[in-house]
Amino acid sequence: MMKMINIAAAVLGTMILTAGCSKYTDIKTQGSLIPGQISNYRYLLNYTDTYEYGAYLPDLASQDIEITDSTQQVAINNTISSAFFRNTYTWRTPIYENTLDRDRDWDTYYGRIYNCNVILDEVPGVTDGTAEEKAELMAEALTHRADAYLNLVNEYGKPYNAGTAAADPGVPLLVTPSLDQPLNRATVAAVYSRIEADLKTAALSLPRTTQYNTLPGKAAAWSLLARMYLLMGNYPAAGTYADSALAVKSTLLDLTAGAVPLRRNNPETILSKIAGTSFAWAPTTMRLSQELLDLLGTKDMRYQLFTADAPSMLGAGYTGRFFSYERINYENRSIGTSVPEMMLIKAESLARNNNAGAAMELVNKLREKRFQAADYVVLTATDVNDAIVKVIQERRREFFCRMLPWFDQRRLKDDPLFRKTYTRTWQGATYRLDPTSNRYVFPIAQYYINLNPEIQQNP
Structure with missing residues (x-):
């Protein structure tokens, strides 16, 4: 019985946290909805808040941001609820110092997974709906669940390594809505295998x-x-x-027009997902690193549209520039898949297959939409390695403060082209992130381990 209580607190409780105020809780109480009918599950999947919100910790750990202002550091230190920001930024453990504190990334994803598992478990037994309708609903649930697990394993598991993935701890792999199941961590290989199988199955329907x-x-x-x-x-x-993916959707947004539509109207978005928390306001504002600003350059429309001068918007004591998209559009930053991401994945694939020319053609096709005509300069690569570096640099320009830079840091940390030790200073103390550091994996909040001691903590 204790196991059920523990799992209910760690899994069912997260569902209530992320979807407790959603229409899902009303499905079996509203007179217009009858238990056992397929409309219940369409209704649940249409409530996008349950499925769209995602991670926010990766942006704080990435090389995109640089919190050097004493004013901001003091303000964060003096705000109890911002301790996670400081600890993630300085790669400290634990992130959540109070053992009663819950991890919003963990909660959000497992809340989504629970809802997906309910759909996958119950839809086959509904009393109406065609086989095709049922298959489509289940395919949507598989896709949302796969996205959740891909992000979870890249926050709390080691970067994928073919030689060690079968032994490296990943995350608990829950594929049924049962509350009475162990929460032992599946291996990184097992989690990826499930993601792969779920997405390939989903694509069919x-x-x-x-x-x-x-x-x-x-x-x-x-x-x-x-x-x-x-x-x-x-x-x-x-x-x-x-x-x-590009064969279905390939539209690029022309940033030279000087405006960006809301994410749900953005033609570049393939699957809309957003960060769980906005960091547009002081003190937890994402001040951009000088390295990133130098990489962007002031003529890049991404610099002009998505960054802003800190003193003019945040007040005295703040310097430099910060990520401003959320403050301008009043919506959380996008972390879902997009046309630019697919183009740059293809470009990296080409470069790593010794086709530097084709890789740079794709990079330049994207960049044409990121500069005014008078400012646009064609990029060239001297060799394959130079092409790989330029593709990764373009990923940084395109996705800064949008989760992917941290995932890139993790996957490339042992690559000789990108291997680097990072340092950060917080109120006089210096913190290092070496390529071999365990801090490339986020610690699991002690709250969940106290409830479920079988969950293995990251070292």
Whole structure:
């Protein structure tokens, strides 16, 4: 019985946290909805808040940000609720110092997984609906679950390494809505295997296109497979699935027009997902690193549209520039798959297959939409390694403060082209992140381990 209580607190409780105020809780109480009918599950999947929110910790650990202002550091230190920001930024453990504190990333993803598991478990037994309708609903649930596990394993598991993945601890792999099951961590290899199988199964039954980018179609499943294979270092497969996604959706947004639509109207978005928390306001503002700002340059429209001068918007004591998209558009930053991501995955696949020229053509096709005509300069590569570096640099320009830079840091930390030791200073103390550091894996909040001692902590 104790196991059930523990799991209920760690799993069912997260569902209540992320979807407790959603219409899901009303499905079996509203007179217009009858238990056992397929409309219940369409209703649940249409409530996108349950499925769209995702991680926010990766942005704080990445090389994108640089919190050097004493004013900001003091303000964060003096705000109890901001301790996680400081600890993640300085790669400290634990992230959550109070053993009663819960990890919002962990909660959000396992809350989504629970809902997906309910759909996958119950839809086959509904009393109405065609086989095709049932298959499509289950495919959507598989896609959302796969996205959750891909992000979880890249926060709390080691970067994928073909030689060690079968032994490296991943995350608890829950595929049924049962509350009475152990929460032992599956291996990284097992988690990736499940993600791969779920997405390939989902792609068979998803529609080619959907009315809203919050609902997954075939391109969504293929784009997630491309992202997954990239994180695994399987560049040929990553390129193949990026091609498949681009065959369905390939529209690029022209930033030279000087405006960016809301994410749900953005033609570049393949599957809309957003960070769980906005960091647009002081003190937890993401001040951008000088390295990133130098990489962008002031003529890049991404610099002009997505960054802003800190003193003018945040007040005295703040210097430099910060990530401003959330403050301008009043919506959390996008972390879902997109057309630019697929183009750059394909470009990296080409470069790593010794085709530097084709890789740079894709990079330049994207960059044409990121500069005014008078400022646009064609990039060239001197060799394959230079092409790989330029592709990764373009990923940084395109996705800064949007989760992917931290995932890139993790997957490339042992690559001689990118191997680097990072340092950060916080109120006089210096913190290091070496390529071999355990801090490339986030610690699991003690709250969950206290409830479920079988969960193995990261070293």
